[in-house]
Amino acid sequence: xxxxxxxxxxxxxxxxxxxxMIDFVFLAMFGIILILxxxxxxxxxxxxxxxxxxxxxxxxxxxxxAVLAFEIDMRFFTDWQELxxxxxxxxxxxxxxxxxxxxxxxxTPFLWIYVIWHxxxxxxxxxxxxxxxxxxxxxxxxxxxxxLLTAVTGWIFYYAAFVA
Numbered sequence: 452x453x454x455x456x457x458x459x460x461x462x463x464x465x466x467x468x469x470x471x472m473i474d475f476v477f478l479a480m481f482g483i484i485l486i487l488x489x490x491x492x493x494x495x496x497x498x499x500x501x502x503x504x505x506x507x508x509x510x511x512x513x514x515x516x517a518v519l520a521f522e523i524d525m526r527f528f529t530d531w532q533e534l535x536x537x538x539x540x541x542x543x544x545x546x547x548x549x550x551x552x553x554x555x556x557x558x559t560p561f562l563w564i565y566v567i568w569h570x571x572x573x574x575x576x577x578x579x580x581x582x583x584x585x586x587x588x589x590x591x592x593x594x595x596x597x598x599l600l601t602a603v604t605g606w607i608f609y610y611a612a613f614v615a
Contacts, residue, residue: 468534469613472524477609479517480602486510487595500578504570511567518560535612545612552604559597566590 463469469477486506494503525531535545566587573583 463613467609467613468537469609470524470529470531470534472521472529473531473534473609473613476517476521477606480605483510483514484599484602487598491591491595500574500580504574504578507567507570511563514563515560531612538612539615540611545608548604548608548611552601552608555597555600555604559594559601562590562594562597566594 463471463474465474465477467474487510490503490506490510493499493506532542536542538545540548569583569590570578570587573587574581
């Protein structure tokens with residue numbers, strides 16, 4: 452084990468066994484869900500289409516970069532299984548919770564990209580309701596539910612793996 456691996460695995464900022472990136476993603480998902488909720492509120496009740504558009508583009512871009520950084524950290528620097536090994540749930544349960552989380556975490560970014568891409572391609576600039584609105588609302592809801600389920604299952608996994 453090299454010094455970078457030790458730093459990555461032992462420098463979490465929450466009082467858990469999580470690494471810096473694991474702790475960061477755990478907390479960031481609270482912000483993502485809050486921002487997503489605000490963005491939906493602004494477009495649905497305030498009809499602030501342009502603000503909704505930019506919130507989604509910025510949030511989606513930041514989330515994409517965060518997921519890439521997280522995956523690089525998990526693949527090359529942090530042995531999350533070693534950090535999770537002391538879990539009182541046991542590794543079979545922790546692994547099961549991870550796989551359940553991945554059922555939502557893998558397709559959701561693709562859904563979000565799809566919704567943003569088609570929103571940019573099919574709405575005028577500045578954005579206004581149009582023929583694509585019903586499909587955008589449907590797929591946006593599915594993507595938002597996917598993001599919420601990604602967050603909730605991620606928080607459950609984090610607790611089981613790095614707290615318990």
